Every structure is written in structure tokens, then in C-alpha cells.
Amino acid sequence: MAVSYRECRRNHAASIGRYAYDGCGEFLKAGKDGTKEAFHCAACGCHRSFHRKELSLSVASIHRRRRHHDHERKNYKAKTKRTKITEEQKSKMRRFADKLGWKPQRHDEEEVGKFCGEVGITRKMFKVWLNNNRRRPVPVRVPEKCRAASVVGVKNLLAAEE
Numbered sequence: 001m002a003v004s005y006r007e008c009r010r011n012h013a014a015s016i017g018r019y020a021y022d023g024c025g026e027f028l029k030a031g032k033d034g035t036k037e038a039f040h041c042a043a044c045g046c047h048r049s050f051h052r053k054e055l056s057l058s059v060a061s062i063h064r065r066r067r068h069h070d071h072e073r074k075n076y077k078a079k080t081k082r083t084k085i086t087e088e089q090k091s092k093m094r095r096f097a098d099k100l101g102w103k104p105q106r107h108d109e110e111e112v113g114k115f116c117g118e119v120g121i122t123r124k125m126f127k128v129w130l131n132n133n134r135r136r137p138v139p140v141r142v143p144e145k146c147r148a149a150s151v152v153g154v155k156n157l158l159a160a161e162e
Helices: 059-079 087-100 106-119 123-133 144-161
Strands: 002-008 051-056
Touching: 087 106, 087 123, 106 123
Parallel strands: none
Antiparallel strands: 002 051
């Protein structure tokens, strides 16, 4: 990537609230590389920072950047993959977490490893799930017979009040 400095952008009339450029078309070093004079323009006397900076990219560097960018994009997509856990796995993990008291200790590590192997998840997946679900209430499932009985019971209570 080559850098060149073009026209001078210094406003010589800034102190009086106006705009006036000196018309210097391109930065020319006033001295040799490595000296203070190399940062000043021989044509206008301004510091190099007042001149417009222009970057010229080679074709190879553009392709290299594009490949690097594509590689980053692919890695990002790979990182955002979500894990799917079945209801059966969730219920097994909930029972196991209740058994452990929702906080596995160091002496439980072997048991946790064995459980994860049986359920088909990694240790890390189990620990993340455990942390995410520690404070969630356990869903209560009412059997169909009880639901029907409670509806009938409510209807009977309403009929008795009338």
C-alpha cells in the first residue's frame, strides 16, 4: 500500500474567519528522509499533515483484504450456531439438576461427565443450560383427566351459586 500526499488543505486565512488556500498542488519533501525537514513541504512550507493523504492499493492487497474479510465472515457464522436440546433431554437434565441441587460440586464432576455422555450433550452445554435455567420455575403439567375434572368442578360451583 503506497501513500502519497496531494494538494495542501491549509487555510491561511483562518485567523480572520475566511478561506484561502495557497494552491500547492502536491507535497514535496523539504529535506532528506529521517530529518525534521522531510515533514515540511518545499513548495508551501506547510507540515505534511495539511496535505491530503492518498492511499493507492495494489490489486494483490485488495484481494488479500477481501479474502481476510470473507474468512472473518465465515468464522462469525460458525460461532452463531445454536444448540438444539430435545424435551426429553431437558427433562433428564432437570431431574439430574434437582439431584445435584442445581450447583454441581467438584466431587460431582465424574458423575456429571457420565450423565452428559448418556444424554448426548457436552459438559459445557450442560453447565450453560444449568446456569440459564437455575431460576426458571419448573413447568407444571396438569394431566388431561384433571383438567377435565376441574372444568366440570367450576361449572358445578357456578351452577350452585345461581
